[in-house]
Amino acid sequence: MREFAYKSRDGDVYVLINVNYGDALEKITENYTGCAVFVSRSIVDRVHTKCPLIPVIDGEEGKSIEAVLSIVRSAHELSIDRDGLFIGVGGGSVLDVVGFSASIYLRGVDYVNVPTTMLSMVDASLGGKTGVNALGLKNVIGVIRQPRYVIIDLTFLESLPMPNYIDGFAEVIKYGITMDRELLGQVMSNTDKLLGRDYGVLEEVIYRSLRDKASIVEVDELDRGNARAVLNYGHTVGHAIESVSNFSISHGRAVALGMICEARIGVKLGYTPRYVPDLLMDVLSRFNLDNRVAIDVNGLVNAMVRDKKRSGEFIKLPVVIDVGMWDMVKVRIRDLMNLVIGECGSMP
Known part of the structure; x- marks a missing residue:
């Protein structure tokens, strides 16, 4: 078991890794007047707590305003008050919607994240970014509000299909290539154990990934400075890939392709060493995350123009300026579009 806490504007957030979710929730819920567990409908039979269980739609299909209203309605019917607790159990889409719903219900109630996929364990469960999709754009409606607890129970990974499991390693590799050279080395040295779902190695890799993310969130919680931008490495292109594919390309694979594209762009801009794209290809291929896909480049460019991170014409x-090191650059939209067309029309 590993645990740590990080600071937020609403108080400390407690992260528990490799624990029994049921035991942890039993202790946590004692401090609240009521609770509701909103759980992915695909695993509802596997979840057992004293709190009422409400199945919710998982995947991108469930990231909608309609899903939020359904959650709010269920909480109201259960008479959850402002001292009550929302608990999200599922993948990143479920945690996003439950966190967003908790943030607006009665002007905000506490919530707990219990991620059940590798991707959600190393990314969506921590950081406080919650939201839903609309207008064909990912997370275009949302708020930043931190969970009170993040509970990582590795047993949820045992039955996770391999394609879904390896999706999460795109985010782990992102942390490694941008700000944690040692983590990247651990991933490359323990690929077979990670693919075999070795609990000991997984605990350490998840712990390091979440500590890396938490260190950024603490200094730029509201995403108003430059620090939190590192968490978007691969996502400017990756989110656009998801949108133009109508979300048929998974988040992890889209981010993997996005990192390759953005690494090539970094080389062209003169910031990224030439060996970095090849290194990324190497480590991503170990997890079968380097699949070649057909991408509508014009659609990709149009989606990027509407990116949330756009500010005027930039x-x-x-x-990446070296493995484990990064910097922020402002790129003119027009120039970025030309670079995407030139470097990312055929990936990888």
């Missing part, structure tokens, strides 16, 4: 883009 987009702030994190670039």
Whole structure:
């Protein structure tokens, strides 16, 4: 078991890794007047707590305003008051919607994240970014509000299909390539154990990933400075890939392709060493995350123009300046579009 806490504007957030979720929730809920567990409908039979269970739609289909209203309605019917607790159990889409719903219900109630996929364990469960999709754009409606607890129970990974499991390693590799050389080395040295879901190695890799993310969130919680931008490495292009594919390309694979594209762009801009794209290809291929896909480049460009990170005629883009090191650059939209067309029309 590993645990740590990080600071937020609403108080400390407690992160528990490799624990039994049921035992942890039993202790946590004692401090609240009521609770409701909003759980992915695909795993509802596996979840057992004293709190009422409400199945919710998982995947991008469930990230909608309609899903939020359904959660709010259920909480109201259960008479959850302002001292009550929302608990999200599922993948990143479920945690996003439950966190957003908790943030607006009665002007905000506490919530707990219990991620059940590798991707949500290393990314969506921590950081406080919550939201839903609309207008064909990912997370275009949302708020930043931190969970009170993040509970990582590795047993949820045992039955996770391999394609879904390896999706999460795109985010782990992102942390490694941008700000944690040692983590990247651990991933490359323990690929077989990680693919075999070795609890000991997984605990350490998840712990380091979440500590890396928490260190950024603490200094730029509201995403108003430059620090939190590193967490978007691969996502400017990755989110656009998801949108133009109508979300048929998974988040992890889209981010993997996005990192390759953005690394090539970094080289062209003169910031990223030439060996970095090849290194990324190497480590991503170990997890079968380097699949070649057909991408509508014009659609990709149009989606990027509407990116949330755009500011006037520029987009702030994190670039790798060496393994484990990054910097922020402002790129003119027009120039970025030309670079995407030139470097990312055929990936990888």
